[in-house]
Structure formats: C-alpha cells, structure tokens
Amino acid sequence: MKTYRLALIGFGNVGQGFAQILQERGNWLLELFGVNFEIVAVCTRSRGSLYDPGGLEINALLDSMQSHNSLSGIRALHNDWDALQIAGDSNADVLVEISYTDLETGEPATQTIRRALETGKHVVTANKGPTALHYPELLRIARENGVEIGVEGTVMSGTPALNLGLGSLAGAGVRKIQGILNGTTNYILTQMESGASYADALAQAQEKGYAEADPTADVEAYDAAAKVVILANTLMNLPLTMADINRTGISELTSDDIEQARGAGERWKLIGMVEKQTTSGYVAQVKPTRLPVMHPLASVSGATNAITYTTEVLGDVTLIGPGAGRQETGYGLLADLLAIHRNSG
Numbered sequence: 001m002k003t004y005r006l007a008l009i010g011f012g013n014v015g016q017g018f019a020q021i022l023q024e025r026g027n028w029l030l031e032l033f034g035v036n037f038e039i040v041a042v043c044t045r046s047r048g049s050l051y052d053p054g055g056l057e058i059n060a061l062l063d064s065m066q067s068h069n070s071l072s073g074i075r076a077l078h079n080d081w082d083a084l085q086i087a088g089d090s091n092a093d094v095l096v097e098i099s100y101t102d103l104e105t106g107e108p109a110t111q112t113i114r115r116a117l118e119t120g121k122h123v124v125t126a127n128k129g130p131t132a133l134h135y136p137e138l139l140r141i142a143r144e145n146g147v148e149i150g151v152e153g154t155v156m157s158g159t160p161a162l163n164l165g166l167g168s169l170a171g172a173g174v175r176k177i178q179g180i181l182n183g184t185t186n187y188i189l190t191q192m193e194s195g196a197s198y199a200d201a202l203a204q205a206q207e208k209g210y211a212e213a214d215p216t217a218d219v220e221a222y223d224a225a226a227k228v229v230i231l232a233n234t235l236m237n238l239p240l241t242m243a244d245i246n247r248t249g250i251s252e253l254t255s256d257d258i259e260q261a262r263g264a265g266e267r268w269k270l271i272g273m274v275e276k277q278t279t280s281g282y283v284a285q286v287k288p289t290r291l292p293v294m295h296p297l298a299s300v301s302g303a304t305n306a307i308t309y310t311t312e313v314l315g316d317v318t319l320i321g322p323g324a325g326r327q328e329t330g331y332g333l334l335a336d337l338l339a340i341h342r343n344s345g
C-alpha cells in the first residue's frame with residue numbers, strides 16, 4: 001500500500017467535491033490500486049487554514065463546512081499557515097491547487113504551485129489561471145525537480161479530455177482539436193434555440209448557477225480561450241498564450257441569427273479550435289460557429305461539453321461529457337493522482 005499525503009489549497013465546491021470522492025471511494029481505491037490518500041492540510045482564504053502532519057479527518061472537514069461553512073472548530077497542529085507556507089514547508093507529497101482562477105495574472109495560485117514543485121511535491125490542479133498562463137514554465141520546473149503536474153480538471157472537468165490526448169491518442173498525430181469547451185454559453189445557446197432571447201437565456205443560466213453575476217469570462221469567451229491555450233500547450237506542443245487566440249463571444253448573437261441558422265439546417269455553437277497548419281504555424285480561435293445539425297458537436301446541448309480530435313491515423317474522435325461540477329471536477333484531480341501513482345510504479 002502506498003499513501004499520498006495531500007495539501008488542499010481551496011476548499012470550496014471542487015475541494016469539497018474531491019474530499020467527498022475520497023470519503024466515499026477511499027476503501028475501494030485502496031482495494032483496487034493499493035493507494036491511500038490522506039489530507040494533511042486544507043487552506044482557504046477566509047474559512048480557516050489547517051495543517052497537521054499526522055493527517056486530518058475528512059468527515060470532520062466536510063461536516064464543519066456543511067454545518068457552519070468554516071473550518072474554525074477543527075483541531076490541527078497549525079492553523080495559521082498560508083498557502084505558500086503549506087506548499088513549501090508541509091510534509092505533503094502532492095499539492096492540490098483548487099483556489100480561484102485569475103486569468104490575468106494566474107496569481108496567487110501560480111506562486112503556490114511553483115513553490116510546491118520546487119520543494120519536490122507533485123501538483124494536481126483544476127485552476128485555469130496558472131495552467132493557461134504558465135504551463136510550459138511549470139512543466140519545466142516539475143521536470144527539473146522529478147515531480148509531475150496534472151491539469152486534467154482545467155478542461156471539461158473530469159471528462160478525460162487531456163489524458164485521452166496525452167495517452168491513447170498520443171501516437172495518432174493530433175492535427176486539430178475543436179470543441180464546446182464552455183458549458184454556460186452552450187446552455188445559453190440551447191435556451192435560445194428553444195425561443196428565449198439572449199438576455200432571458202443568460203438570466204436563466206445565472207439562476208441555475210451556471211453563470212456568474214458577472215458573466216464576462218464565459219460569454220466573451222475568455223474561459224474557452226484559456227482552454228484552447230491549455231489544449232495547445234499540453235497536447236500539441238504549441239506554446240500559445242491568451243493573446244494568440246482570436247476570440248469572439250456570444251453576446252452579440254440575436255434570436256434572428258438563431259432563426260436564420262435553423263432555416264439553413266444549422267445550429268450556432270461556441271467552438272474553440274486549434275489547428276496545426278501543413279506549413280509551420282497554427283490557427284487558434286474561439287468563435288460562434290454555424291454547424292450542420294448532423295455534425296457531432298451540433299447535437300451537444302445544455303451545459304454538456306464535447307471535444308473532437310482530428311488525427312492522422314484515426315480521423316475524428318469525439319468525446320462528450322460534463323464540463324463542470326464539484327464531483328465531476330474533483331474526479332479530474334483524482335484521475336491525475338492515480339496517473340502519478342501509476343507512473344511511480
């Protein structure tokens with residue numbers, strides 16, 4: 001049996017969803033893979049920070065958050081370490097970075113991840129900020145220090161978009177990747193197909209908790225652009241940045257546009273795409289695109305995500321699955337942890 005000590009930076013939706021998976025499936029993971037995950041640290045911005053090298057009770061962490069949305073009543077050896085100190089000085093084997101995403105600076109998560117890698121800890125993260133802005137640098141630091149960085153949860157949550165590309169499709173020659181990479185905008189477009197105006201569809205997305213009060217990152221396609229950068233960096237070895245993505249959101253789409261597409265047997269989808277050109281170079285963009293209704297991506301509705309890899313050997317391979325959610329994204333973290341465990345054997 002191998003035990004991995006985990007330090008969680010962030011304990012919101014995804015942190016708690018991940019902890020629930022460990023709570024519910026811990027014994028099963030032990031039986032199946034001989035692996036045991038123990039949480040030694042949990043750090044939040046305003047709900048407390050706990051570090052105990054001997055381990056923390058997952059039940060107590062979840063109960064405390066559920067009953068009073070805080071970790072303050074739980075005893076631990078240290079309750080004043082910040083994320084950076086935990087990343088550097090704790091006895092964790094893996095830093096699980098699931099604090100908030102800042103797509104302009106990637107901070108403070110990037111410096112936390114750097115510190116963990118430099119001190120010999122693996123990192124798994126669902127945070128798009130550090131991944132979209134600094135992945136090549138973070139991968140280099142990981143390799144220099146003999147550890148791994150897993151970012152599965154950053155694209156399509158736990159649906160294995162990255163690990164499929166990095167694993168099974170690695171020898172197939174991926175030339176082009178395109179997909180519905182943002183569930184909020186796909187939900188809005190689906191509601192517009194059913195007759196809602198853009199404003200009503202956005203309001204419904206906000207009511208359901210898909211869209212933030214400030215929906216800019218979704219509807220202006222910054223979120224999808226970050227995912228295109230991550231796909232290009234991780235799967236196509238293209239060192240693109242956010243500035244390289246030609247980006248158009250959905251906020252200008254009208255009910256008339258939807259109707260016109262319908263009349264032509266087509267449907268609007270917000271498609272993120274990166275394609276290697278036959279000469280050197282690439283095309284990388286996110287933009288509303290009219291697809292024939294028979295196209296595999298056209299039938300993907302609601303908050304679901306989908307991705308098509310165009311490969312030299314297999315042609316098109318399409319993967320459809322959830323793009324968000326607490327346990328769904330928590331599963332992306334677990335998938336990366338199991339990959340680290342496999343690679344260590």
Ligand SMILES: NC(=O)c1ccc[n+]([C@@H]2O[C@H](COP(=O)([O-])OP(=O)(O)OC[C@H]3O[C@@H](n4cnc5c(N)ncnc54)[C@H](OP(=O)(O)O)[C@@H]3O)[C@@H](O)[C@H]2O)c1
Pocket residue numbers: 009010011012013014015043044045046047048083098099100101108126127128153154157323324325326329
């Ligand atoms: N939710 C999803 O479906 C989903 C899907 C894919 C990727 N992600 C990514 O996963 C990450 C977590 O998402 P979430 O939905 O769990 O967010 P969330 O519910 O807002 O939780 C964020 C957590 O990070 C903590 N935090 C913020 N700043 C911190 C700091 N400086 N140091 C330590 N902790 C800090 C927060 O503490 P306080 O509560 O005290 O503020 C909170 O515990 C984000 O990067 C998000 O983009 C989420």
